Amino acid sequence: MEVLDRYEPLIDDFEAFREACERPLPSVVRVNTIKTDPETARGALEAEGIEVDPCAWHAGLFRLDTQPGANWPYYHGWLHGQEEVSAVPATVLDPDPGDRVWDACAAPGSKTTQLSALMDDRGLLVATDNNLGRISALRSNAERLGVTNVAITREDARNHSLKPWESKPYDAALVDVPCSCEGTIRKNPDTLEEWSLEHVEGIAGSQKGILRRAVQTVREGGHVVYSTCTFAPEENEAVLDHVLAEEPCRLVAFDLPLDHAPGVTEFEDRTFDESVRKAKRIYPHHNDTGGFFCAKLEVTG
């Protein structure tokens, strides 16, 4: 937990933040609208005696008083266990049915399947990961949830090829990168044991490469959402600052009906582009969730 002390200058109520990080996380499911709707899914859960507490900001997210996997609606692919903040980036990207969309770091597929549901399972959704074991989890989640518009590729996202997809650019991309996962500490209390600044700086290098590739593959006027589950500015605002300088894109404002703080323009001895304030930081004490970072970019060339 001492690792988190480096963020004290960034956080308004650091005591509340630390206390929240020590509490376990509630169990949350997302309703899969490819197969059902929130009202029907809620009825099915309550018929089994499972208490349902809908999240105020999203009609299809329920907090449950039990583990999500052992009930009839789950068996039917009506539900997917997904941390509440993990549902943020797909809702920010908000693709339309028929769009062409790339999910750059897709496995195990919580956000991929959510994107497909937002697309009404229509239009090309390319989901990329570089690990076969994780791709297997992605496939089984997608098929259980009834997703039929996803194409899965095994690649390093930094070198993603448009060739299999008629070499046409995407309308939108989701870049939910591998990160140091500090924000998952409530789910995985050991997550900070392996923490090192060297690891953070190293992983930030690949994050920059993946986000750059996403901007390159999206058409002018299309959107890219960048997200992490970490607090480290090296993996968040610094990545945005780098890509703003290297690729034709700008940060855009977006609404998020959850408590949050703006992106930070200074950390330790570094400063970042003023526009990174449009990104959003979600701390665990804000909404009793995990920690998260989310930014929305528009491609300008």
Add this chain to the structure above:
Amino acid sequence: MTDTESEHDGQEFVRLPTGPDGRIHEDQPTRAEVLDWWSERFGIGRDFLEEFSYWEKGRGKVWAFHADTDSPVRVEGLGMSVLRTRGDHWKPTTNAVQRFGTRAEKNVIHLTREQAAAFVAGHDQEIPWDGDWGYLIATHDIAGETEPLGVGLYLHGELRSQIPKGRRRDL
């Protein structure tokens, strides 16, 4: 290896041909045969299933994709694996039946909650049925709706659960 043979290697997805002349191996199903099969076996309308493109990866493994691209394509997945066409009796997958089966109008066997629980746990059950033998869609009622559970093989008075091990649950 010729280009045609390379399309057999099980690593590429090849779009099903529209007619018999486009087959790359002699038992490759055509798109029309796949649409006809769902319609004849389960009464699922062509108008719905025509929206998908159909692909083969490895002999007799058919995938449905709710988008399209140039064929062949070398990727890990393209939509959903929906049908096995090797052998005399084509077999739908659990996931396809769960996704498409709400539209089925025949060869559907409706189970009680108790029978449904045994079915998803992978058990075979003696259940009376006076329809066709072979692969059936098993359904039950949940939240006021009739929902497909998966595929059962009906033979000699017995419904044999075809739920894959990884999808079985004790509910």
